[in-house]
Amino acid sequence: MAINWFKYSAPTTFYGLAGKLIPWFAISAAVLCMVGLYIGFVVAPADAQQGEFYRIIFIHVPSSILSMFLYLIMAAYAAMGLIFNTRLSSMMASAIAPTGALFAFISLWTGALWGKPMWGAWWVWDARLTSELILLFLYLGFISLHASIDDPRRADRAAALLAIVGSVNVPIIYFSVQWWNTLHQGSTIKFTGTSMHIAMQQAMFTMLVACWLYAITVTLMRVRSIILERERHTKWITELAEVKA
């Protein structure tokens, strides 16, 4: 049986699909988040050096990972929208941006809370912190450029170009900042094995999956609102049950 991969690339069909998927992603995100926090705060032992303070990594690390990946995914969607001129891709890009900015902000915030007892300072001008801050600026630039252009088509295309230029620049910024200063501890999880306790790993990966599911949930919810807003003049929107009611 041939599957029509392009069927759900139309906002009309995707709107319904997203509506059906949201509860599944939302429930599994909530369940995994509770499981992850339970393992993280109750099961996992205290760290030998950092005591109880380290437990913030169960929120900090997933949100940092998400903030970086979401930028790349956003730029990829934006590029697709620019190249193939597909409406849904641009809508997805603008739906992802606020979530990415939120995760970048959470990562900076939790990092500051952890930095105070560990480094003795809320903020240090370290390479990773600085590049996360710059990432937040890039998100804010994308969002504000999109917001200040009234014509949605031009807004999509201009913001897409900015996202592409930004993603080309991200490695340059990252390495230049890294040569500039480094204090942040290196990655503990490596492909060659890890120095972490097994319960800590389980909690972190559970929280990572939970954050992914949360990001997908809110992105789908936001893209549904964007579809409703932009296609409000079309016939199929006026025939939707929730619009009629």
Added chain:
Amino acid sequence: MNKLSLFSLLILVVRRDLVLAMRRRADVLTTLIFFVMVVSLFPLGVGPEMDMLRKMAPGVLWVAALLASMLSLGRLFSADYLDGTLEQMLLAPQSLSVLVLGKMASHWMVSGLPLVLMTPVLGLQFDMSIEAIAVLILGLLLGTPILSMVGAIGAALTLGLRGGGVLLSLLVLPLCIPVLIFGTGAVEAVTSGLSVSSHLSLMGALLVLALAFTPWVTAQALRISME
């Protein structure tokens, strides 16, 4: 109609923009005065200790140069946009990228080069050594064209928008961070007796990259903004 070679087209655009800039000398001067003023405000803000000023000088001069170039970027396309010249440029059979490159080059000559020429005087005010000033100027010579080129992308994207100036800085400043880091890093290297070649080579590499890609990206941005 005789065909223009790409190079003569470039010269044509640069000459035109320079003539236009010379007719409005005040615009050129305001950028320079802004640069000098921002730099002179720092000693008033942080105190006159020469040791501290000497350490701060490269950073202060670079940040002031960044801000000054942001200030003049808004004018890069807006005058041509308002009187319709830009539309004719988009319709022209010649390469839009080369036209854009010409505009970038003249923007640098008008708003980047004067800052570089002013730098030695300001450097002496901050009691920098001669070698440090020389490296600072070399870095600015390599770096300010990058600011003009990356800034042009932002200027093209924000063309004709309300509050374009602030938005422009928000978009462009994060992208200029590597230039700032390598530019000040080179001066720090020379004052601590290290080789400056790595910083300046990286800056040169960034310049070549920018030269290769930004005219094309800016041309695409103009097409998006003008359709």
